[in-house]
Amino acid sequence: MSDAPTKDKTKPPSNVPVDYTPPKVWTWTKESGGRFASINRPVSGPTHEKALPVGRHPMQLYSLATPNGVKVTVMLEELLAVGQVGAEYDAWLIKINKGDQFGSGFVDINPNSKIPALVDRSGSKPIRVFESGAILLYLAEKFGVFLPTDGARAECLSWLFWQMGSAPYLGGGFGHFYAYAPFKIEYAIDRYAMEVKRQLDVLERRLGKAEFLAGKDYTIADMAVWPWYGILVKGMIYESGEFLQVQYYKNIQRWADTIEARPAVKRGRMVNATWGEPSQQLPERHNASDFELKTQDKVDEAVE
Numbered sequence: 001m002s003d004a005p006t007k008d009k010t011k012p013p014s015n016v017p018v019d020y021t022p023p024k025v026w027t028w029t030k031e032s033g034g035r036f037a038s039i040n041r042p043v044s045g046p047t048h049e050k051a052l053p054v055g056r057h058p059m060q061l062y063s064l065a066t067p068n069g070v071k072v073t074v075m076l077e078e079l080l081a082v083g084q085v086g087a088e089y090d091a092w093l094i095k096i097n098k099g100d101q102f103g104s105g106f107v108d109i110n111p112n113s114k115i116p117a118l119v120d121r122s123g124s125k126p127i128r129v130f131e132s133g134a135i136l137l138y139l140a141e142k143f144g145v146f147l148p149t150d151g152a153r154a155e156c157l158s159w160l161f162w163q164m165g166s167a168p169y170l171g172g173g174f175g176h177f178y179a180y181a182p183f184k185i186e187y188a189i190d191r192y193a194m195e196v197k198r199q200l201d202v203l204e205r206r207l208g209k210a211e212f213l214a215g216k217d218y219t220i221a222d223m224a225v226w227p228w229y230g231i232l233v234k235g236m237i238y239e240s241g242e243f244l245q246v247q248y249y250k251n252i253q254r255w256a257d258t259i260e261a262r263p264a265v266k267r268g269r270m271v272n273a274t275w276g277e278p279s280q281q282l283p284e285r286h287n288a289s290d291f292e293l294k295t296q297d298k299v300d301e302a303v304e
Contacts, residue, residue: 016185033182039099044111050103054121055090055286062092062106063116065273067171067227067237068132072116073285074223074268075136075146080288081264084143086122091271091285133164136220146220156214159206159221167228169195179238193244196232200249203229207251211258222259230256267291 015021031037054060059076063069079087094100094115101113110117110130118135120127120142129138137160140147148156174192177185203225206213213221228237233252235241247253259265270282270291278297282290 016183016187034176035180036097037182039096039102044107044113045102046104046107047099047102048104050100050105052103052105052109053090053092054119055092057088057090057286058086058120058122059089060092060119060121061089061116062094062109062118063272064094064096065269065271065275066096066115067167067231068114069116069272070227070269071132071224072118072135072139073271074227074265075139075220077264077268077271078146078223078262079139079143082145084145087139087143089285093272093274093283095274131164133160133224136160136224140220146218146223148214148217148219152215152217152219156219156221159213160224162202163221163224163228166199170199170228170232174240175238178240178243197244200229200233200244200246200252204249204251207255212255218259218262222255226256226259226265230259234260270295 028042032040052060052062061072061076063072065073073091076087076089076091094106094117096115100106101110101115106117107113109119109128112130114130116130116132116135118129118138120129120138129135137147137157147153169192174189174196177188177192181188203213210216212218213225229252231237232240232244233246233249233256235246241247270280271285272283273281274283274296275281278300279295281296282294283296284290284294
């Protein structure tokens with residue numbers, strides 16, 4: 001009988017796939033796999049020529065109803081709800097699964113090729129704004145609402161930038177490996193589930209002390225965090241509610257319900273949506289009446 005040690009089959013493989021060893025220099029030789037493999041690439045810039053449409057309103061938004069996109073449509077609808085007519089907007093659909101974000105026109109306004117991207121055409125010269133947090137801050141400063149001017153301003157900005165730094169661990173980390181990766185990797189899922197649970201605990205503790213993230217008032221911090229973490233605790237993203245036991249975060253649940261009930265939030269969630277209930281999908285928004293007349297169910301009925 002050999003004296004050689006036997007392999008412990010209870011231990012996970014050191015590499016996944018088991019025969020994978022990182023090369024000294026990484027090169028892009030094949031798609032990485034997973035749901036978004038066809039649009040991932042290691043270079044920037046446009047892949048094709050395509051001008052962006054321009055509507056008649058001051059604000060031109062190019063987006064999709066992902067959590068980052070919803071932040072901005074909620075903000076625009078909230079601005080209109082408080083009488084800021086200068087926030088009237090056209091929302092154009094960017095189909096990221098089709099590569100619209102790599103068209104030359106889109107790259108001109110966002111060299112990072114990510115939604116959302118905004119062009120403010122209210123002045124003599126168009127102003128581009130990209131990155132969802134930057135857009136929220138730009139609009140809040142332009143219109144003077146949803147951003148405190150007292151000591152709560154620092155708290156608001158702290159939570160706004162907390163979201164910008166934290167959400168990649170939720171989306172690109174946990175969401176990718178739990179829901180979209182071509183195979184399940186225990187280490188990756190455990191690593192990012194732990195971090196998401198820690199983030200939820202951070203929010204739970206804060207919302208146990210304050211009605212909203214910046215304090216007593218609803219601000220752009222809440223608009224930034226809710227489309228990611230509010231939807232997460234309602235089990236509406238990655239089908240991960242049971243896995244993360246989101247029902248136990250009572251303070252976040254209370255906060256999420258409060259925000260979800262706002263009429264402007266209900267409208268903002270619909271804009272640039274192309275999935276879910278047809279009555280809740282408004283692929284493009286050009287007038288307030290579109291919420292009544294041009295949702296996907298109405299469009300389907302007209303075709304029939």
